[in-house]
Amino acid sequence: MSFEILHVPAGEGLTKWVSGDIYTMKATAKDTNGAFAFIEAIVPPDSGPIAHAHTAEDEAFYLLDGALEFLDGDRTFVAEAGSFLFIPRGRRHRFKNISNTPARTLFMFTPGGPEALFVEGGDEPVPGQQPVVWDMDRAAQVADIIERTGLVVLPEV
Secondary structure (H helix, E strand, C coil): HHHCCCCCCCCCCCEEECCCCEEEEEEEECCCCCEEEEEEEEEECCCCCEEEEEECCEEEEEEEEEEEEEECCCCEEEEEEEEEECCCCCCCEEEEEECCCCCEEEEEECCCCCCCCHHHHHHCCCCCCCCCCCCHHHHHHHHHHHHHHHEEECCCC
């Protein structure tokens, strides 16, 4: 099967609010014949997902602006603009903006698939409002998508 070049111009892509973050899908598994998914994210202060692991996908991040605290198993560290991170499948992780300014990052899954949680379960952006950080109750509302995408929620105590 042959695909044409995928071109998503600046400022375009499906945007959803996920766990307090603003995610714009530049490429999904559907767009790439399953090869990968590529997302642009704006992470407001005090925002970021619940600790989790992906059972069948690796994840990579490149920070464009700001700084994010990452959880790696039980260890935390801060990654700043220009940092690259590779998170192997099965590794417990999360990121959180612990600064007072938004952070901007690009991230990808390989193979694609976990982004279905964002596409199907993410909140629609509401002009003039800010995204809400998800708690365990909100995660329960999308539990079927979480299970289907192989995501394992591993919250911190």
